[in-house]
Amino acid sequence: MKAVSSVFAGLLLVLAIVGSSAVYVVDQREQALLFQLGEVVEVKTSPGLYFKVPFVQNIRFFDSRILTMDSEEPERFITSEKKNVLVDLFVKWRIVDVKQYYISVQGDETLARVRLAQTINSSIRDEFGNRTVHDVVSGERDNIMEIMRQKANADARKIGVEVVDVRLKRVDLPQEVSESVYRRMEAERKRVANELRSTGAAEAEKIRADADRQNEVILAEAYRDAQKTMGQGDAQATAIYAEAFQKDAKFYEFYRSLDAYKKSFKNKEDILVVEPSSEFFKYMKSASDPKK
Structure with a gap:
Protein backbone atom coordinates (compact mmCIF):
# COMPACT_ATOMS: atom_id res chain seq x y z
CA MET A 1 0.00 0.00 0.00
CA LYS A 2 2.82 2.33 0.86
CA ALA A 3 4.54 1.45 -2.41
CA VAL A 4 1.40 2.29 -4.37
CA SER A 5 1.11 5.60 -2.56
CA SER A 6 4.72 6.45 -3.30
CA VAL A 7 4.28 5.62 -6.96
CA PHE A 8 1.11 7.72 -7.09
CA ALA A 9 2.85 10.65 -5.39
CA GLY A 10 5.74 10.33 -7.82
CA LEU A 11 3.35 10.37 -10.76
CA LEU A 12 1.63 13.45 -9.41
CA LEU A 13 5.00 15.17 -8.99
CA VAL A 14 6.01 14.29 -12.53
CA LEU A 15 2.65 15.53 -13.85
CA ALA A 16 3.03 18.74 -11.90
CA ILE A 17 6.51 19.30 -13.30
CA VAL A 18 5.37 18.52 -16.81
CA GLY A 19 2.28 20.70 -16.41
CA SER A 20 4.24 23.63 -15.10
CA SER A 21 6.75 23.34 -17.94
CA ALA A 22 3.89 23.30 -20.44
CA VAL A 23 2.48 26.65 -19.26
CA TYR A 24 4.01 30.08 -19.57
CA VAL A 25 2.78 33.66 -19.08
CA VAL A 26 3.55 36.65 -21.30
CA ASP A 27 3.54 39.89 -19.35
CA GLN A 28 2.09 43.09 -20.85
CA ARG A 29 5.59 44.60 -20.82
CA GLU A 30 7.07 41.68 -22.80
CA GLN A 31 7.06 39.86 -26.09
CA ALA A 32 7.97 36.21 -26.47
CA LEU A 33 9.41 33.83 -29.06
CA LEU A 34 8.44 30.17 -29.00
CA PHE A 35 11.24 27.87 -30.15
CA GLN A 36 11.00 24.25 -31.22
CA LEU A 37 14.27 22.44 -31.59
CA GLY A 38 16.08 25.77 -31.94
CA GLU A 39 13.76 27.28 -34.58
CA VAL A 40 11.24 30.06 -34.07
CA VAL A 41 7.77 28.64 -34.51
CA GLU A 42 5.58 31.35 -32.99
CA VAL A 43 5.68 34.99 -31.83
CA LYS A 44 3.67 36.08 -28.81
CA THR A 45 3.04 39.85 -28.62
CA SER A 46 -0.15 39.89 -26.56
CA PRO A 47 -0.13 39.33 -22.79
CA GLY A 48 -1.76 36.17 -21.48
CA LEU A 49 -1.41 32.50 -20.49
CA TYR A 50 -0.05 30.15 -23.15
CA PHE A 51 0.91 26.47 -23.50
CA LYS A 52 3.90 24.73 -25.07
CA VAL A 53 5.17 21.19 -25.51
CA PRO A 54 7.40 20.36 -22.58
CA PHE A 55 11.03 19.48 -23.30
CA VAL A 56 10.47 20.07 -27.01
CA GLN A 57 9.56 23.72 -27.09
CA ASN A 58 11.14 26.55 -25.13
CA ILE A 59 10.29 30.23 -24.70
CA ARG A 60 12.38 33.43 -24.67
CA PHE A 61 11.13 36.79 -23.47
CA PHE A 62 12.04 40.29 -24.72
CA ASP A 63 11.27 43.69 -23.24
CA SER A 64 8.65 45.61 -25.28
CA ARG A 65 8.97 48.89 -23.35
CA ILE A 66 10.75 52.00 -24.63
CA LEU A 67 14.44 51.70 -23.81
CA THR A 68 17.05 54.43 -23.44
CA MET A 69 20.52 54.50 -24.90
CA ASP A 70 22.54 57.33 -23.30
CA SER A 71 26.05 58.29 -24.36
CA GLU A 72 28.57 57.82 -21.56
CA GLU A 73 30.93 60.55 -22.76
CA PRO A 74 30.43 63.45 -25.19
CA GLU A 75 31.76 62.67 -28.66
CA ARG A 76 33.64 65.03 -30.95
CA PHE A 77 32.24 66.00 -34.36
CA ILE A 78 33.32 68.52 -37.01
CA THR A 79 31.06 71.25 -38.46
CA SER A 80 31.16 72.75 -41.96
CA GLU A 81 33.47 75.43 -40.56
CA LYS A 82 35.99 72.73 -39.61
CA LYS A 83 35.38 73.39 -35.94
CA ASN A 84 35.12 70.64 -33.36
CA VAL A 85 32.05 70.35 -31.15
CA LEU A 86 31.31 67.99 -28.27
CA VAL A 87 27.92 66.30 -28.50
CA ASP A 88 26.06 64.54 -25.70
CA LEU A 89 22.83 62.75 -26.70
CA PHE A 90 20.39 60.00 -25.86
CA VAL A 91 18.17 57.71 -27.98
CA LYS A 92 14.76 56.26 -27.16
CA TRP A 93 14.06 52.93 -28.91
CA ARG A 94 11.97 49.78 -28.64
CA ILE A 95 11.57 46.36 -30.22
CA VAL A 96 8.74 46.24 -32.77
CA ASP A 97 9.59 43.03 -34.68
CA VAL A 98 10.89 40.58 -32.10
CA LYS A 99 11.55 37.81 -34.63
CA GLN A 100 13.64 40.06 -36.88
CA TYR A 101 15.36 41.40 -33.76
CA TYR A 102 16.36 37.87 -32.79
CA ILE A 103 17.54 36.99 -36.28
CA SER A 104 19.58 40.19 -36.73
CA VAL A 105 21.28 40.55 -33.32
CA GLN A 106 20.47 37.19 -31.69
CA GLY A 107 18.19 39.10 -29.35
CA ASP A 108 21.24 40.67 -27.70
CA GLU A 109 20.49 44.19 -26.45
CA THR A 110 24.20 45.08 -26.39
CA LEU A 111 24.58 44.28 -30.09
CA ALA A 112 21.44 46.32 -30.83
CA ARG A 113 22.85 49.30 -28.94
CA VAL A 114 26.14 49.06 -30.88
CA ARG A 115 24.23 49.02 -34.18
CA LEU A 116 22.12 52.03 -33.15
CA ALA A 117 25.18 53.95 -31.93
CA GLN A 118 26.93 53.42 -35.25
CA THR A 119 23.90 54.62 -37.18
CA ILE A 120 23.40 57.68 -34.97
CA ASN A 121 27.07 58.66 -35.13
CA SER A 122 27.06 58.38 -38.91
CA SER A 123 23.95 60.58 -39.12
CA ILE A 124 25.46 63.19 -36.79
CA ARG A 125 28.67 63.41 -38.81
CA ASP A 126 26.69 63.89 -42.02
CA GLU A 127 24.40 66.55 -40.55
CA PHE A 128 27.05 68.45 -38.62
CA GLY A 129 29.39 68.40 -41.59
CA ASN A 130 26.85 70.43 -43.58
CA ARG A 131 26.08 72.99 -40.87
CA THR A 132 27.78 75.77 -38.92
CA VAL A 166 16.85 61.25 -30.68
CA ARG A 167 17.77 64.16 -28.42
CA LEU A 168 20.88 66.32 -28.29
CA LYS A 169 21.33 67.03 -24.60
CA ARG A 170 24.34 69.27 -25.02
CA VAL A 171 26.43 70.69 -27.85
CA ASP A 172 29.55 72.43 -26.58
CA LEU A 173 32.80 73.67 -27.99
CA PRO A 174 36.03 72.05 -26.78
CA GLN A 175 37.86 73.89 -24.01
CA GLU A 176 40.57 75.26 -26.29
CA VAL A 177 37.98 76.57 -28.75
CA SER A 178 35.65 77.89 -26.05
CA GLU A 179 38.33 80.18 -24.64
CA SER A 180 38.97 81.83 -28.00
CA VAL A 181 35.24 82.14 -28.63
CA TYR A 182 34.71 83.73 -25.23
CA ARG A 183 37.55 86.17 -25.90
CA ARG A 184 35.96 87.16 -29.20
CA MET A 185 32.59 87.52 -27.50
CA GLU A 186 34.14 89.67 -24.79
CA ALA A 187 35.88 91.87 -27.39
CA GLU A 188 32.63 92.21 -29.31
CA ARG A 189 30.72 93.17 -26.18
CA LYS A 190 33.36 95.74 -25.30
CA ARG A 191 33.16 97.18 -28.81
CA VAL A 192 29.37 97.46 -28.56
CA ALA A 193 29.69 99.01 -25.08
CA ASN A 194 32.19 101.59 -26.38
CA GLU A 195 29.90 102.43 -29.28
CA LEU A 196 27.00 102.90 -26.89
CA ARG A 197 29.13 105.09 -24.62
CA SER A 198 30.25 107.20 -27.60
CA THR A 199 26.68 107.52 -28.81
CA GLY A 200 25.56 108.46 -25.30
CA ALA A 201 28.33 111.06 -24.96
CA ALA A 202 27.39 112.57 -28.33
CA GLU A 203 23.72 112.70 -27.35
CA ALA A 204 24.67 114.28 -24.01
CA GLU A 205 26.71 116.98 -25.76
CA LYS A 206 23.85 117.57 -28.15
CA ILE A 207 21.39 117.93 -25.25
CA ARG A 208 23.75 120.26 -23.36
CA ALA A 209 24.31 122.39 -26.46
CA ASP A 210 20.57 122.63 -27.04
CA ALA A 211 20.03 123.52 -23.35
CA ASP A 212 22.72 126.23 -23.56
CA ARG A 213 21.13 127.62 -26.73
CA GLN A 214 17.72 127.69 -25.11
CA ASN A 215 19.25 129.38 -22.04
CA GLU A 216 20.84 132.09 -24.22
CA VAL A 217 17.56 132.59 -26.07
CA ILE A 218 15.60 132.86 -22.81
CA LEU A 219 18.12 135.36 -21.33
CA ALA A 220 18.14 137.40 -24.55
CA GLU A 221 14.36 137.50 -24.66
CA ALA A 222 14.22 138.46 -20.97
CA TYR A 223 16.78 141.23 -21.48
CA ARG A 224 14.84 142.46 -24.49
CA ASP A 225 11.59 142.53 -22.54
CA ALA A 226 13.33 144.25 -19.61
CA GLN A 227 14.80 146.91 -21.87
CA LYS A 228 11.47 147.37 -23.52
CA THR A 229 9.77 147.81 -20.13
CA MET A 230 12.49 150.21 -18.98
CA GLY A 231 12.13 152.18 -22.21
CA GLN A 232 8.40 152.38 -21.75
CA GLY A 233 8.94 153.52 -18.14
CA ASP A 234 11.47 156.14 -19.17
CA ALA A 235 9.15 157.37 -21.88
CA GLN A 236 6.30 157.60 -19.42
CA ALA A 237 8.52 159.40 -16.89
CA THR A 238 9.73 161.80 -19.57
CA ALA A 239 6.15 162.49 -20.56
CA ILE A 240 5.25 163.20 -16.95
CA TYR A 241 8.28 165.48 -16.55
CA ALA A 242 7.41 167.28 -19.78
CA GLU A 243 3.85 167.77 -18.65
CA ALA A 244 5.02 169.14 -15.31
CA PHE A 245 7.51 171.42 -17.04
CA GLN A 246 4.80 172.81 -19.26
CA LYS A 247 2.61 173.64 -16.26
CA ASP A 248 5.28 175.65 -14.34
CA ALA A 249 8.65 175.87 -16.05
CA LYS A 250 10.36 177.91 -13.35
CA PHE A 251 9.22 175.65 -10.53
CA TYR A 252 10.21 172.57 -12.47
CA GLU A 253 13.62 174.05 -13.16
CA PHE A 254 14.00 174.90 -9.47
CA TYR A 255 12.93 171.38 -8.42
CA ARG A 256 15.39 169.78 -10.79
CA SER A 257 18.18 172.00 -9.47
CA LEU A 258 17.38 170.98 -5.89
CA ASP A 259 17.47 167.36 -6.90
CA ALA A 260 20.85 167.95 -8.53
CA TYR A 261 22.15 169.62 -5.35
CA LYS A 262 20.91 166.74 -3.28
CA LYS A 263 22.65 164.17 -5.39
CA SER A 264 25.86 166.19 -5.66
CA PHE A 265 26.23 166.80 -1.91
CA LYS A 266 24.84 163.53 -0.70
CA ASN A 267 27.90 162.70 1.41
CA LYS A 268 30.12 165.01 3.42
CA GLU A 269 33.16 163.67 1.67
CA ASP A 270 31.82 164.70 -1.75
CA ILE A 271 33.88 167.41 -3.48
CA LEU A 272 32.70 169.42 -6.48
CA VAL A 273 35.08 171.68 -8.36
CA VAL A 274 33.24 174.26 -10.44
CA GLU A 275 33.53 178.00 -11.10
CA PRO A 276 31.60 180.23 -8.71
CA SER A 277 29.89 181.86 -11.65
CA SER A 278 28.62 178.50 -12.95
CA GLU A 279 24.95 178.09 -13.74
CA PHE A 280 25.00 175.22 -11.27
CA PHE A 281 24.85 177.75 -8.38
CA LYS A 282 22.12 179.84 -10.00
CA TYR A 283 19.48 179.19 -7.30
CA MET A 284 22.00 179.39 -4.48
CA LYS A 285 22.93 182.84 -5.61
CA SER A 286 19.30 183.78 -5.83
CA ALA A 287 18.74 182.55 -2.28
CA SER A 288 21.65 184.65 -0.93
CA ASP A 289 20.72 187.80 -2.91
CA PRO A 290 18.58 190.13 -0.64
CA LYS A 291 17.04 191.71 -3.70
CA LYS A 292 15.44 188.44 -4.62
Missing part, protein backbone atom coordinates in the same frame (compact mmCIF):
# COMPACT_ATOMS: atom_id res chain seq x y z
CA VAL A 133 28.33 75.90 -35.17
CA HIS A 134 25.39 78.32 -34.80
CA ASP A 135 23.11 75.92 -36.68
CA VAL A 136 23.96 72.88 -34.56
CA VAL A 137 23.84 74.80 -31.28
CA SER A 138 20.55 76.63 -31.73
CA GLY A 139 19.56 77.55 -35.28
CA GLU A 140 18.56 74.14 -36.72
CA ARG A 141 18.86 71.90 -33.70
CA ASP A 142 15.29 70.57 -33.80
CA ASN A 143 15.56 69.88 -37.52
CA ILE A 144 18.84 68.01 -37.03
CA MET A 145 17.34 65.79 -34.32
CA GLU A 146 14.36 64.89 -36.50
CA ILE A 147 16.57 64.06 -39.48
CA MET A 148 18.80 61.87 -37.31
CA ARG A 149 15.75 60.08 -35.90
CA GLN A 150 14.42 59.34 -39.37
CA LYS A 151 17.77 58.05 -40.64
CA ALA A 152 18.39 55.97 -37.53
CA ASN A 153 14.86 54.58 -37.61
CA ALA A 154 15.21 53.53 -41.27
CA ASP A 155 18.31 51.51 -40.42
CA ALA A 156 16.94 50.24 -37.10
CA ARG A 157 13.90 48.74 -38.84
CA LYS A 158 16.28 46.27 -40.48
CA ILE A 159 16.95 44.72 -37.08
CA GLY A 160 13.34 44.90 -35.87
CA VAL A 161 13.79 48.07 -33.81
CA GLU A 162 12.01 51.45 -33.90
CA VAL A 163 13.83 54.65 -32.96
CA VAL A 164 11.25 56.73 -31.09
CA ASP A 165 13.34 59.83 -30.43
Whole structure:
Protein backbone atom coordinates (compact mmCIF):
# COMPACT_ATOMS: atom_id res chain seq x y z
CA MET A 1 0.00 0.00 0.00
CA LYS A 2 2.82 2.33 0.86
CA ALA A 3 4.54 1.45 -2.41
CA VAL A 4 1.40 2.29 -4.37
CA SER A 5 1.11 5.60 -2.56
CA SER A 6 4.72 6.45 -3.30
CA VAL A 7 4.28 5.62 -6.96
CA PHE A 8 1.11 7.72 -7.09
CA ALA A 9 2.85 10.65 -5.39
CA GLY A 10 5.74 10.33 -7.82
CA LEU A 11 3.35 10.37 -10.76
CA LEU A 12 1.63 13.45 -9.41
CA LEU A 13 5.00 15.17 -8.99
CA VAL A 14 6.01 14.29 -12.53
CA LEU A 15 2.65 15.53 -13.85
CA ALA A 16 3.03 18.74 -11.90
CA ILE A 17 6.51 19.30 -13.30
CA VAL A 18 5.37 18.52 -16.81
CA GLY A 19 2.28 20.70 -16.41
CA SER A 20 4.24 23.63 -15.10
CA SER A 21 6.75 23.34 -17.94
CA ALA A 22 3.89 23.30 -20.44
CA VAL A 23 2.48 26.65 -19.26
CA TYR A 24 4.01 30.08 -19.57
CA VAL A 25 2.78 33.66 -19.08
CA VAL A 26 3.55 36.65 -21.30
CA ASP A 27 3.54 39.89 -19.35
CA GLN A 28 2.09 43.09 -20.85
CA ARG A 29 5.59 44.60 -20.82
CA GLU A 30 7.07 41.68 -22.80
CA GLN A 31 7.06 39.86 -26.09
CA ALA A 32 7.97 36.21 -26.47
CA LEU A 33 9.41 33.83 -29.06
CA LEU A 34 8.44 30.17 -29.00
CA PHE A 35 11.24 27.87 -30.15
CA GLN A 36 11.00 24.25 -31.22
CA LEU A 37 14.27 22.44 -31.59
CA GLY A 38 16.08 25.77 -31.94
CA GLU A 39 13.76 27.28 -34.58
CA VAL A 40 11.24 30.06 -34.07
CA VAL A 41 7.77 28.64 -34.51
CA GLU A 42 5.58 31.35 -32.99
CA VAL A 43 5.68 34.99 -31.83
CA LYS A 44 3.67 36.08 -28.81
CA THR A 45 3.04 39.85 -28.62
CA SER A 46 -0.15 39.89 -26.56
CA PRO A 47 -0.13 39.33 -22.79
CA GLY A 48 -1.76 36.17 -21.48
CA LEU A 49 -1.41 32.50 -20.49
CA TYR A 50 -0.05 30.15 -23.15
CA PHE A 51 0.91 26.47 -23.50
CA LYS A 52 3.90 24.73 -25.07
CA VAL A 53 5.17 21.19 -25.51
CA PRO A 54 7.40 20.36 -22.58
CA PHE A 55 11.03 19.48 -23.30
CA VAL A 56 10.47 20.07 -27.01
CA GLN A 57 9.56 23.72 -27.09
CA ASN A 58 11.14 26.55 -25.13
CA ILE A 59 10.29 30.23 -24.70
CA ARG A 60 12.38 33.43 -24.67
CA PHE A 61 11.13 36.79 -23.47
CA PHE A 62 12.04 40.29 -24.72
CA ASP A 63 11.27 43.69 -23.24
CA SER A 64 8.65 45.61 -25.28
CA ARG A 65 8.97 48.89 -23.35
CA ILE A 66 10.75 52.00 -24.63
CA LEU A 67 14.44 51.70 -23.81
CA THR A 68 17.05 54.43 -23.44
CA MET A 69 20.52 54.50 -24.90
CA ASP A 70 22.54 57.33 -23.30
CA SER A 71 26.05 58.29 -24.36
CA GLU A 72 28.57 57.82 -21.56
CA GLU A 73 30.93 60.55 -22.76
CA PRO A 74 30.43 63.45 -25.19
CA GLU A 75 31.76 62.67 -28.66
CA ARG A 76 33.64 65.03 -30.95
CA PHE A 77 32.24 66.00 -34.36
CA ILE A 78 33.32 68.52 -37.01
CA THR A 79 31.06 71.25 -38.46
CA SER A 80 31.16 72.75 -41.96
CA GLU A 81 33.47 75.43 -40.56
CA LYS A 82 35.99 72.73 -39.61
CA LYS A 83 35.38 73.39 -35.94
CA ASN A 84 35.12 70.64 -33.36
CA VAL A 85 32.05 70.35 -31.15
CA LEU A 86 31.31 67.99 -28.27
CA VAL A 87 27.92 66.30 -28.50
CA ASP A 88 26.06 64.54 -25.70
CA LEU A 89 22.83 62.75 -26.70
CA PHE A 90 20.39 60.00 -25.86
CA VAL A 91 18.17 57.71 -27.98
CA LYS A 92 14.76 56.26 -27.16
CA TRP A 93 14.06 52.93 -28.91
CA ARG A 94 11.97 49.78 -28.64
CA ILE A 95 11.57 46.36 -30.22
CA VAL A 96 8.74 46.24 -32.77
CA ASP A 97 9.59 43.03 -34.68
CA VAL A 98 10.89 40.58 -32.10
CA LYS A 99 11.55 37.81 -34.63
CA GLN A 100 13.64 40.06 -36.88
CA TYR A 101 15.36 41.40 -33.76
CA TYR A 102 16.36 37.87 -32.79
CA ILE A 103 17.54 36.99 -36.28
CA SER A 104 19.58 40.19 -36.73
CA VAL A 105 21.28 40.55 -33.32
CA GLN A 106 20.47 37.19 -31.69
CA GLY A 107 18.19 39.10 -29.35
CA ASP A 108 21.24 40.67 -27.70
CA GLU A 109 20.49 44.19 -26.45
CA THR A 110 24.20 45.08 -26.39
CA LEU A 111 24.58 44.28 -30.09
CA ALA A 112 21.44 46.32 -30.83
CA ARG A 113 22.85 49.30 -28.94
CA VAL A 114 26.14 49.06 -30.88
CA ARG A 115 24.23 49.02 -34.18
CA LEU A 116 22.12 52.03 -33.15
CA ALA A 117 25.18 53.95 -31.93
CA GLN A 118 26.93 53.42 -35.25
CA THR A 119 23.90 54.62 -37.18
CA ILE A 120 23.40 57.68 -34.97
CA ASN A 121 27.07 58.66 -35.13
CA SER A 122 27.06 58.38 -38.91
CA SER A 123 23.95 60.58 -39.12
CA ILE A 124 25.46 63.19 -36.79
CA ARG A 125 28.67 63.41 -38.81
CA ASP A 126 26.69 63.89 -42.02
CA GLU A 127 24.40 66.55 -40.55
CA PHE A 128 27.05 68.45 -38.62
CA GLY A 129 29.39 68.40 -41.59
CA ASN A 130 26.85 70.43 -43.58
CA ARG A 131 26.08 72.99 -40.87
CA THR A 132 27.78 75.77 -38.92
CA VAL A 133 28.33 75.90 -35.17
CA HIS A 134 25.39 78.32 -34.80
CA ASP A 135 23.11 75.92 -36.68
CA VAL A 136 23.96 72.88 -34.56
CA VAL A 137 23.84 74.80 -31.28
CA SER A 138 20.55 76.63 -31.73
CA GLY A 139 19.56 77.55 -35.28
CA GLU A 140 18.56 74.14 -36.72
CA ARG A 141 18.86 71.90 -33.70
CA ASP A 142 15.29 70.57 -33.80
CA ASN A 143 15.56 69.88 -37.52
CA ILE A 144 18.84 68.01 -37.03
CA MET A 145 17.34 65.79 -34.32
CA GLU A 146 14.36 64.89 -36.50
CA ILE A 147 16.57 64.06 -39.48
CA MET A 148 18.80 61.87 -37.31
CA ARG A 149 15.75 60.08 -35.90
CA GLN A 150 14.42 59.34 -39.37
CA LYS A 151 17.77 58.05 -40.64
CA ALA A 152 18.39 55.97 -37.53
CA ASN A 153 14.86 54.58 -37.61
CA ALA A 154 15.21 53.53 -41.27
CA ASP A 155 18.31 51.51 -40.42
CA ALA A 156 16.94 50.24 -37.10
CA ARG A 157 13.90 48.74 -38.84
CA LYS A 158 16.28 46.27 -40.48
CA ILE A 159 16.95 44.72 -37.08
CA GLY A 160 13.34 44.90 -35.87
CA VAL A 161 13.79 48.07 -33.81
CA GLU A 162 12.01 51.45 -33.90
CA VAL A 163 13.83 54.65 -32.96
CA VAL A 164 11.25 56.73 -31.09
CA ASP A 165 13.34 59.83 -30.43
CA VAL A 166 16.85 61.25 -30.68
CA ARG A 167 17.77 64.16 -28.42
CA LEU A 168 20.88 66.32 -28.29
CA LYS A 169 21.33 67.03 -24.60
CA ARG A 170 24.34 69.27 -25.02
CA VAL A 171 26.43 70.69 -27.85
CA ASP A 172 29.55 72.43 -26.58
CA LEU A 173 32.80 73.67 -27.99
CA PRO A 174 36.03 72.05 -26.78
CA GLN A 175 37.86 73.89 -24.01
CA GLU A 176 40.57 75.26 -26.29
CA VAL A 177 37.98 76.57 -28.75
CA SER A 178 35.65 77.89 -26.05
CA GLU A 179 38.33 80.18 -24.64
CA SER A 180 38.97 81.83 -28.00
CA VAL A 181 35.24 82.14 -28.63
CA TYR A 182 34.71 83.73 -25.23
CA ARG A 183 37.55 86.17 -25.90
CA ARG A 184 35.96 87.16 -29.20
CA MET A 185 32.59 87.52 -27.50
CA GLU A 186 34.14 89.67 -24.79
CA ALA A 187 35.88 91.87 -27.39
CA GLU A 188 32.63 92.21 -29.31
CA ARG A 189 30.72 93.17 -26.18
CA LYS A 190 33.36 95.74 -25.30
CA ARG A 191 33.16 97.18 -28.81
CA VAL A 192 29.37 97.46 -28.56
CA ALA A 193 29.69 99.01 -25.08
CA ASN A 194 32.19 101.59 -26.38
CA GLU A 195 29.90 102.43 -29.28
CA LEU A 196 27.00 102.90 -26.89
CA ARG A 197 29.13 105.09 -24.62
CA SER A 198 30.25 107.20 -27.60
CA THR A 199 26.68 107.52 -28.81
CA GLY A 200 25.56 108.46 -25.30
CA ALA A 201 28.33 111.06 -24.96
CA ALA A 202 27.39 112.57 -28.33
CA GLU A 203 23.72 112.70 -27.35
CA ALA A 204 24.67 114.28 -24.01
CA GLU A 205 26.71 116.98 -25.76
CA LYS A 206 23.85 117.57 -28.15
CA ILE A 207 21.39 117.93 -25.25
CA ARG A 208 23.75 120.26 -23.36
CA ALA A 209 24.31 122.39 -26.46
CA ASP A 210 20.57 122.63 -27.04
CA ALA A 211 20.03 123.52 -23.35
CA ASP A 212 22.72 126.23 -23.56
CA ARG A 213 21.13 127.62 -26.73
CA GLN A 214 17.72 127.69 -25.11
CA ASN A 215 19.25 129.38 -22.04
CA GLU A 216 20.84 132.09 -24.22
CA VAL A 217 17.56 132.59 -26.07
CA ILE A 218 15.60 132.86 -22.81
CA LEU A 219 18.12 135.36 -21.33
CA ALA A 220 18.14 137.40 -24.55
CA GLU A 221 14.36 137.50 -24.66
CA ALA A 222 14.22 138.46 -20.97
CA TYR A 223 16.78 141.23 -21.48
CA ARG A 224 14.84 142.46 -24.49
CA ASP A 225 11.59 142.53 -22.54
CA ALA A 226 13.33 144.25 -19.61
CA GLN A 227 14.80 146.91 -21.87
CA LYS A 228 11.47 147.37 -23.52
CA THR A 229 9.77 147.81 -20.13
CA MET A 230 12.49 150.21 -18.98
CA GLY A 231 12.13 152.18 -22.21
CA GLN A 232 8.40 152.38 -21.75
CA GLY A 233 8.94 153.52 -18.14
CA ASP A 234 11.47 156.14 -19.17
CA ALA A 235 9.15 157.37 -21.88
CA GLN A 236 6.30 157.60 -19.42
CA ALA A 237 8.52 159.40 -16.89
CA THR A 238 9.73 161.80 -19.57
CA ALA A 239 6.15 162.49 -20.56
CA ILE A 240 5.25 163.20 -16.95
CA TYR A 241 8.28 165.48 -16.55
CA ALA A 242 7.41 167.28 -19.78
CA GLU A 243 3.85 167.77 -18.65
CA ALA A 244 5.02 169.14 -15.31
CA PHE A 245 7.51 171.42 -17.04
CA GLN A 246 4.80 172.81 -19.26
CA LYS A 247 2.61 173.64 -16.26
CA ASP A 248 5.28 175.65 -14.34
CA ALA A 249 8.65 175.87 -16.05
CA LYS A 250 10.36 177.91 -13.35
CA PHE A 251 9.22 175.65 -10.53
CA TYR A 252 10.21 172.57 -12.47
CA GLU A 253 13.62 174.05 -13.16
CA PHE A 254 14.00 174.90 -9.47
CA TYR A 255 12.93 171.38 -8.42
CA ARG A 256 15.39 169.78 -10.79
CA SER A 257 18.18 172.00 -9.47
CA LEU A 258 17.38 170.98 -5.89
CA ASP A 259 17.47 167.36 -6.90
CA ALA A 260 20.85 167.95 -8.53
CA TYR A 261 22.15 169.62 -5.35
CA LYS A 262 20.91 166.74 -3.28
CA LYS A 263 22.65 164.17 -5.39
CA SER A 264 25.86 166.19 -5.66
CA PHE A 265 26.23 166.80 -1.91
CA LYS A 266 24.84 163.53 -0.70
CA ASN A 267 27.90 162.70 1.41
CA LYS A 268 30.12 165.01 3.42
CA GLU A 269 33.16 163.67 1.67
CA ASP A 270 31.82 164.70 -1.75
CA ILE A 271 33.88 167.41 -3.48
CA LEU A 272 32.70 169.42 -6.48
CA VAL A 273 35.08 171.68 -8.36
CA VAL A 274 33.24 174.26 -10.44
CA GLU A 275 33.53 178.00 -11.10
CA PRO A 276 31.60 180.23 -8.71
CA SER A 277 29.89 181.86 -11.65
CA SER A 278 28.62 178.50 -12.95
CA GLU A 279 24.95 178.09 -13.74
CA PHE A 280 25.00 175.22 -11.27
CA PHE A 281 24.85 177.75 -8.38
CA LYS A 282 22.12 179.84 -10.00
CA TYR A 283 19.48 179.19 -7.30
CA MET A 284 22.00 179.39 -4.48
CA LYS A 285 22.93 182.84 -5.61
CA SER A 286 19.30 183.78 -5.83
CA ALA A 287 18.74 182.55 -2.28
CA SER A 288 21.65 184.65 -0.93
CA ASP A 289 20.72 187.80 -2.91
CA PRO A 290 18.58 190.13 -0.64
CA LYS A 291 17.04 191.71 -3.70
CA LYS A 292 15.44 188.44 -4.62
